[in-house]
Amino acid sequence: MNARQGSGGSPDRPARSAALRSWFDTSAGDRRTGPADEERIDWLRAAPFIGMHIACLAVAWVGVSATALWIAAGLYTARMFAITGFYHRYFSHRSFRTSRPVQFAFAVLGSASVQRGPLWWAAHHRHHHVHADTPQDPHTPRKGFWRSHVGWFLTRAGFRTDPSRIGDLLAFPELRWLDRYDTAVPVALAVSLYALGAALQRWAPALGTSGPQLLVWGFLVSTVVLFHATVTINSLAHRWGRRRYATRDDSRNNWLLALITFGEGWHNNHHFFPGSARQGFRWWEIDLTWYGLRGMQAMGLVRDLKPVPAWVLDKAGR
Ligand SMILES: [Zn+2]
Ligand SMILES: [Zn+2]
Numbered sequence: 327m328n329a330r331q332g333s334g335g336s337p338d339r340p341a342r343s344a345a346l347r348s349w350f351d352t353s354a355g356d357r358r359t360g361p362a363d364e365e366r367i368d369w370l371r372a373a374p375f376i377g378m379h380i381a382c383l384a385v386a387w388v389g390v391s392a393t394a395l396w397i398a399a400g401l402y403t404a405r406m407f408a409i410t411g412f413y414h415r416y417f418s419h420r421s422f423r424t425s426r427p428v429q430f431a432f433a434v435l436g437s438a439s440v441q442r443g444p445l446w447w448a449a450h451h452r453h454h455h456v457h458a459d460t461p462q463d464p465h466t467p468r469k470g471f472w473r474s475h476v477g478w479f480l481t482r483a484g485f486r487t488d489p490s491r492i493g494d495l496l497a498f499p500e501l502r503w504l505d506r507y508d509t510a511v512p513v514a515l516a517v518s519l520y521a522l523g524a525a526l527q528r529w530a531p532a533l534g535t536s537g538p539q540l541l542v543w544g545f546l547v548s549t550v551v552l553f554h555a556t557v558t559i560n561s562l563a564h565r566w567g568r569r570r571y572a573t574r575d576d577s578r579n580n581w582l583l584a585l586i587t588f589g590e591g592w593h594n595n596h597h598f599f600p601g602s603a604r605q606g607f608r609w610w611e612i613d614l615t616w617y618g619l620r621g622m623q624a625m626g627l628v629r630d631l632k633p634v635p636a637w638v639l640d641k642a643g644r
Contacts, residue, residue: 345370352443352485353506364483372480374509378440382550384542391534393526394543397519401438401548402555408435409447409556410588410615417444417495418451421603422619422631430500438515440549441556443505449491450484455600458564458575465560467576475554475561512549519544555586563593570642571598581612589613599638603631607642 347354348371369376412432415421433444441447450464459466464478478484487505495501504511523540526533567578577597584591584606592605592613606613622628 342370348485349374350509351506352446352487352508365481367477367480368482368485369480371485375440375480378546379550382542382546384538385547388536388539388542389534390543391539393533393535394523394539397540397544398548401515401544402552404435405439405548405552406555406588407615407618408432409439409441409552410590411619412436413441413444413447414451414590415603415605415615415619418448419600420494421601422623422628424628426498428627429498433501433504434511437504437508437511439552439556440509440512441553443487443508444501445492445495445505446487446508448495449487449489452491453488454560455597458573458577458597465557467561467564471561474564475557478560479557512545516541516545556590558583559587559590559593563591567591567594569594571595573597579611584612588618589615595642599634601632602634602638604634607634607639 344354345368412429413436416424416429416432436447437443454463454465457463459468464481464484465474467474470477489496519540520537522537523535523544524537526540527536563578563580563583564576565578567580567583569578571594573594575597577594579594580591582591583593589605589612590596592607592611595607595611596605603619604613604616605611606616619628619631623631
């Protein structure tokens with residue numbers, strides 16, 4: 327018996343158990359299927375991700391406190407920066423340099439975002455830049471809003487990592503580990519938040535929080551909002567906004583998306599010149615990730631931030 331999904335649509339037992347193991351070990355779920363299956367949503371494998379959304383409804387039972395909201399906002403901020411500054415501008419585009427410990431620290435923080443490992447993220451993103459808004463682009467909005475926003479993330483092809491796109495990153499065993507066990511850090515974060523909430527309830531009851539409350543707000547709500555904010559760059563930043571540069575794709579510059587994603591909304595700038603660490607090309611194009619990276623450079627944590635070349639700025643106008 328093979329491990330493929332039967333043609334009738336319901337997974338056979340080995341396929342089911344592989345999907346369950348892949349919740350914890352991504353190498354278990356890498357089953358080759360036919361081209362039609364590749365584009366289908368793997369509901370069993372995606373169940374924890376969908377469950378995380380449904381579990382947000384628990385806000386109705388756990389209550390809310392200023393402590394829970396501050397922790398949720400803090401985790402959104404830290405993890406959005408790890409995604410934009412490191413998963414995107416560093417791992418995917420190599421737009422600056424850093425040390426191996428800092429590279430690892432931000433890979434861990436990025437993987438706490440439940441957007442899979444840094445190798446997976448970089449491989450899919452590099453593929454996007456090569457094939458943006460063509461039939462080979464898995465998350466072009468030309469395939470429909472929901473497919474570009476979240477559907478692509480849950481398909482069999484969407485779960486897989488193409489090693490040929492990330493040869494430069496495969497040399498790091500610690501990154502390969504984060505990719506293989508891409509739920510390890512999120513689970514550790516969820517458990518830590520529960521423990522922190524329980525400790526605060528016991529030793530600082532005036533804060534009005536609890537284990538379940540910090541789990542729901544700090545992990546579930548913050549992570550779901552972070553995910554959907556991030557993927558607006560796939561679904562909306564190729565639809566809404568201004569096109570400063572006549573790129574071959576549909577990318578746009580959108581100030582609102584740039585604010586919620588810490589600079590990624592200057593997406594037409596980015597598609598025109600993906601190699602720079604900066605995406606807001608003009609002084610008024612707010613790019614929080616760029617400011618954060620400049621701060622890290624001042625502290626000696628990162629170096630060689632690639633600038634926007636003068637000819638690109640000239641084309642942008644004054
Ligand atoms: Zn794009
Ligand atoms: Zn990019």
